[in-house]
Amino acid sequence: MDFSTRSVADGIEVRLNGRLEFTDHDRLRDIVALLDQGHSRRFVVDLSDLAFIDSAGLGMLLILQEETDQRNIKFIVRSPKNEVKRSLELAKIGEIITIEY
């Protein structure tokens, strides 16, 4: 998985690309580090370019939810498509994390 970041009005947007899998925990550390840059109020993870996510990848989204909660930052997952959307729905992630379709 690769990711790119950009600053938006009240926070940070991270766009994930490729596949988010069990081998990507190192990248998660880099993404969590972004939470401590500046004074974000919103943290958006855009999944529109993500082609695949496994259960470990879903676990990483839940970790981001926890990390943003601890910093009082609003966490939003945006635009999951196809198989990624299906995996999020199967695991009922929308009951825990705000997902914008």
Added chain:
Amino acid sequence: MHGDRNSCRPFSLTVDSIPLAARIAAAERFGVSLVAENQASLGTQSGEGRPAAGKARRVIEAVLLAGVESTSLEMALIGSYDAFIEVADPAARRDDLDIDDTVWAAASLHPFFLSLTTETLVSVRGAMVICNTLVARGILGREQRANVELCLQEAVANAVVHGNLGVPSNAKRQEHGYRAFSHMIGERLHVPELRRRRVDIFARWDAQHITLGVADQGSGYDLDALRRVRHESRRSPSGRGFLFMQALADAVDIGDGGRRIALRFSRTGAKLAMAETQNR
């Protein structure tokens, strides 16, 4: 190209040259009946994923691979070979290869078989490449592919992380546990004995079903712990892989003390179709 860091070599082996004891042990490990296999070989029972009637499978047509990465693995799988086995030096003679009879015995049981090291499976997109190959060979339909790939991915991840590397499944559940989890994987990949452990992946099929399986060399899995997963907090960052497999596969069979999982899918219709979820 033999002996290069990144190389492959076709290698044929007669099934009769594999000691019977190794074949029996492999049959037990993979939950396969050798009697049924022999009947299939003699033509009394046949299917597309088994030797054709009257054409006993007496030879394993394998490819020995080294220096595997996703592209080279996919290129190697394009051929019509039965087995793909990672070795340190594909140019070595059979007796000098760093694999023993248990690997050949496992290969003899399955019409499509891969044996890769843990180290390699951390860096290649194994489930994706295998599904690409099975689709290209006409064994796996495009409609079934998404379910099969997700389940195979979960099975391979379990075999690598919790099986061969022995990382406990609760490692992520403590505060900042993902850091410890990531560190533990990296640390264990530095232990030669652990990173060289193998994961065997196989596929078998007939007209109605395809079964994919994954076997590791770890210390097994507490099946009761697996059953408890469904009762855990839905906020937990781990434990969903098995739930995915149960939801998407027609049958999930765990054997060899938790070191082997086999997933059966219909070849004619997905248990949970993509369209079904997209329309919700």
